[in-house]
Amino acid sequence: MSVARRAFIQMSVGASVGILFTPTVWTALDDVSIWTQNWPWIPTLKYGEIKNQPAVSKMCESGCAVKVRTVAGQAFGTEGNTDNPLSGGGICPMCANGVQVMYSPTRIKAPRLNGAEISWDEARKIVAEKLAAAGSRVAVISGDQSGTINEVFSALLTSKGSDGFYAMPCEMQTADKAWRGLMGGSGQIGYDLENADVVLLAGADALESWGPTVANMQAFAANDSGKFIFAGPMQTRTAAVTSKWVPVPTEGMAAFTLGICYYVMQAGRSVDAADFEQFKSMVTSNYTPAKVEATIGVSADAMADIARTLLTARNPVVVPAGSVAGDAAAFALNMLLGGAMKVLPEFDKAIDTAMSRSEMLQKDIRQGVSADLLLVYEANPAYVLPEQVKAGFTVAFDSVETETTAAADLVLPTPHSYERFDDMVSPYGMPVATYTLGAPVSKLTLDVRNAGDFVLGLVDLGFESFEEVLDAKIAAIGANKRRLMSGSAHVVGASAGVGGVSLASNVLGKAAVPVKGSGAVALAPYTLLNVGTANRATTPNAPCTISNNQLLGDNMVVMMASATAKKLGVDVGSKVKLSGGNGECVALVQIYEGVLPGVVAAPLGMGHTVGDEFSKGKGDNVYRILTVSSEAATGTSTWAGSTVNIAKI
Secondary structure (H helix, E strand, O other), X not given: OOHHHHHHHHHHHHHHHHHHOOHHHHHHHHHHHHHXXXXXXXXXXXXXXXXXXXXXXXXXXXXXXXXXXXXXXXXXXXXXXXXXXXXXOOOXXXXXXXXXXXXXXXXXXXXXXXXEEOOHHHHHHHHHHHHHHHOOOEEEEEOOOOOOHHHHHHHHHHHOOOOOEEEOOOHHXXXXXXXXXXXXXXXXXXXXXXXXXXXXXXXXXXXXOOOXXXXXXXXXXXXXXXXXXXXXXXXXXXXXXXXXXXXXXXXXXXXXXXXXXXXXXXXXXXXXXXXXXXXXXXXXXXXXXHHHHHHHOOOHHHHHHHHHHHHOOOOEEEEEOOOHHHHHHHXXXXXXXXXXXXXXXXXXXXXXOOOOHHHHOOOOHHHOEEEEEEEEEOOOHHHHOOOOEEEEEEEEEEOEOOHHHHHOOEEEEOOOHHHOOEEEEOOXXXXXXXXXXXXXXXXXXXXXXXXXXHHHOOOOOOOOOHHHHHHHHHHHHOOOHHHHHOOOXXXXXXXXOOOOOOOOHHHHHHHOOOOOOOOOEEEEEEOOOOOOOOOOOOOOXXXXXXXXXXXXXXXXXXXXXXXXXXXXXXXXXXXXXEEEOOEEEEEEEEEOOOEOOOEEEEEOOOOEOOOOOOOEOOOOOHHHHOOOEEOOOOOOEEOOOOEEEEXXX
């Protein structure tokens, strides 16, 4: 085992010990211990057969392949699925609490209209009338990045003459806009982290919150001899266990990557692309090491050292995150290196009239949504993008209460992942195309329905139930349903190739120029799965794992370097107000030298106004202070380059 892998284990143990010996958090641990022993909503288990059944969890962004422990058909625990190649027995912090969320008092128990419970027949009649009246002015926002349920919703839109399908902001959309939109590629990008000998994580917090985190962790653990390098504005948990952390501002990631391209092309590397000479000319003119260093502060020596490491590697890969320009620059660098970046084929659709995955990713939710009828599926735009989403009538499909269900006109409760048929189709970041099927493993106890079944009752798409749609998907893929039901995943290893791809030289010259807001301090938002995601709040068992570097009492904690704190006139424990975007946040200050000077790092996922006592009112909502800006030349929206003003309270 390498030093980095040992450090990973030591860091995990050390973090746990640090939490246990922090008095404030120790009190919280005691409170949670008492709370977890006295949950009034946890059912009393009956005597019966004990089973470990494979299922799909949609708690996290990518989804986890899990096994659910049941007694007499009633779930009581979740663990990783060792039979599934995506998880290899691992499980993320969100999905580990799946059963607790299933029994949470925040579960939505029945359909309701403007706060009053109604029947499913009444709900169907209302939505049918609204659909007829809306015409093509109907839109869908989905929080599911990998499910065939999106085919059902997009086919409904197609039947109404609408292209208004919106994904919540995600790395898959950013990559698609770069690979397909700018570079003319096909298929979906993936990264073979397990077999790469050098991995440059260009902003991708791969072991914490980027892509299929559990699969990433498994690949990191298995790749004992590989060298991992992290570039970003903050030394994250991922950066802490890599071989090297290179401090790079988020908005400068594209320029940083093109600066490495400069050295790689100087070494004689080229790409069989029609615009290679234009790309080379653009990089050698605009992204010389001296210019990049002057623009973003990363030394030419640091870029040269990384370039040498990548050039001497047998199978290197660059994994980007943050912006369309940054992704396009990373894809170009991967093509120059010829390493472990993969291009996955797209599976055939189950519903002929449905949109392709790329078509579903075309609409930019950060640029705004306006519709007469809006259907929101297990997403929380009212929490993340309250100013950008406007609708005459909103229908929210979800299993738990959120800011979006609280604001919706009609709320339709969905079964929990363990109570329904569901699937995961090639989560973004996987090195091969995969398909995982989930079936109900726990009994329904509430008046809930699968959203796919409800939509299929509104429009004739050729299927009577969502289970039939999944059968068609399985047939289109060529998988065996019985084998899938055992918890394994169907894997397709073929690559779509990179032939005919442009290096986007006509737009990268301008698009890679850093764009920053007008605030005095750069904002580096980060996600920790035990804190929560854009769509899911902190889960019931998670509070005792949240460090006082993120939350102290009910106060959010932001981190900055001592030089930044001195300039702002603040110190450890200072209470500050951060102003930016369309709002403000209040936080306490922590000093951490693992943050670039001139940057403040703030945790996403807090500040909920709806939820249980351990997620509601904890911390503040950092999404309110993110600045939506448009990338030069590409026209796509980004949060990279967000800045804030900080004032001591």
